[in-house]
Amino acid sequence: MYVVIVGAGEVGSAIAGSLADTHDVAVVDIDGDRVEELVYDVDVLGVEGDGADLETLADANIERADILIASTDDDETNIVTCGTAMTVTDTFTISRVKSAKFLRTWEQSERAFGVDHMVATNLLTAEAITRVVGLPAAQDVETFADGLVQMAEFEIAETSPVADQTVEEADRYESLTFAAILRDDDVVIPRGETVLEPGDDVIVIGSQESVHTFAHEIAPDVDGARNVLVVGGSDVGYHTARLLQDRGLKPRLVEQNHERARELAEELEGTTVLESDATDREFLEREHVADVDIVVAALDNDEKNLLASLLAKRLGANRAVAVVDSGAYVPLFEAVGVDVAVNPREATAEEITRFTREHQAENVAIIESDRAEVLEIEVGPESVLADRPIRESVDDLPEGVVIGAITRDGELVIPRGDTVIQQGDHVVLFVDAESLDAASTVL
Structure with missing residues (x-):
């Protein structure tokens, strides 16, 4: 497949890096230095x-492209790029936009603006935040197989009850698979004797019930989030509050601008909108921030989000989730005390990459900026998994591939060594990035 990517920023570069190993890729940007740097780093x-x-x-x-991806930081430029391409080719076009208003217009008409698929960054970011709020101890959450299977990433804290336990000791759940451990720069495929060390990030795959039970085991002091405070009435803040409402929660949202606060109050009937400065200590104390389960910082720049998050936690908030526009700041935010840093550009790059791979997999979750992937596949007759017990088929799978869950006819099947995977089954697998190419040829 030949893919043209317009925009060599964080989003475009991440997409190019994900696709270049298996597809022919061209990258276009007005900044020659960016282009040169990307050509040097990626083929x-x-x-x-x-x-x-x-x-x-x-x-x-x-004219020979299969897909055009418009991923600059300007919505109008991306839409015009797709429209321009449509005048000379039938290439499938994907446009990244920040504002959901373009998405709403696009959804009203097939191929509006000359765009075949549109990805709204702010909405994606809010959805990622909402998934984390639904499982407060997690750093990343994705669902597969129509919600039957959940993947989650947890950090093992020094105070966690499972710290320094072996996987065999920690694995007390029938429908949960310990898929991988991210330790420093390494991806460790866990065995029964593998020790869960403080600072490890562990990837688990299983039923939603088992994942939630494990979350409580790994962090018993983190209960389900009922009291959520959204800081900032940005587009991300608005969508986050709206999605939380849809889940039956009643969040509070803090917005300093009078007109914006009034607008949000009118649109978010299930949200209490407070007009104030979220970095005002006295205001936060009056609003009992110490009782808040999760603070979501969605202000208009990274520095304000960091300040609001750390202040809220200092005053007693249990956990903090912050929107971090610069991908380079994500490790810094999490190192100084922010529990989860959500990067809109990374979320967008993942969604676009996921969409371009849908002909190979039913669903894809990208782990830690492409260190690994969790794939949902439908087993066909040519797959090494088809009609064989798992203990036989794993010998034909590359190292770094773990079978996490199986669904059959809408029911969850627990993967065991003697489980026979049938044609038509949906299998959720963890795949180390280094094994992706080899795995794709046998699955």
Whole structure:
């Protein structure tokens, strides 16, 4: 497959890095230095120029492209780029937009704006935050097989009851698989004798009930989030509050601007909107921030989000989730005390990459900026898994592949050594990034 990516920023670079190993990729950007750097780092064709210009797209061989991905930081540029491509080719077009208003318009008409698929960054970010709020101890959460299977990533704290236990000691759940441990720069496939060390990130796959039970075991002091405070009435803050309402919660939202606060109060009937400065200590104390389960910082810049998160936690809030626009700041935020840092650009890159791979997998979750993936596949007759017990088929799987869960006819099947995987089953697997190419040829 030949893919043209317009925009060599964080999103475009991440997508190019994910696709370049298995597809031919061209990247277009007006910044020649960015293009040169990406060509040096990743095996892609680099084109310097305006992606909304037909001549530039011609230089990128748009006429033979299977997919065009417009991923600059400007919504209008991305939409115009897709429309321009449509005038000369039937290439499938994907546009990244920040504002959901374009998404709502696009959803009203098939291929509006010349866009075949639209990804709304702010909405995706809010959805990622909402999943974490639903499982407060987790750093990342994804669902598979129509909600029957859940994948979650947890950090093992020094105070966690499972710290320094072996996987065999910690594994007390019938429908839970310890898929992987992320330890420093290594991906460890756990065995029964593998020790869960403080600082490890553990990936588990299983039923929602078992994952939630494990979450409580790993962090017994973190209960389900009922009291949620959203800081900032940005588009991300608005969508987060709206999604939490849809889940039956009654969040509070703090917005300093009078007009914006009034607008949000009118649109969010199930949310209490407070007009104030979220970095005002006295205000937070009056609002009993010490009783808050999760604070979501969704202000208009990273520095404010860091300040609001740390202040709320200092005053007693249990956990803090912060929107971090710069991907480079994510490790810093989590190192100084923010529990979960959500990067909109990374969430967008994951969603676009997931969509481009849907012909290979039913669903894809990208782990830790492409260190690994969790895939949902439907087992076909050519798969090494088909009609064989798991203990036989694993010998034909590459190292770094773990079978996490199986669903059959809408029912969860617990994977054991003697479990026979049938054609048509949906299997959720953890795959180390280094094993992706080899796995794709046998699954």
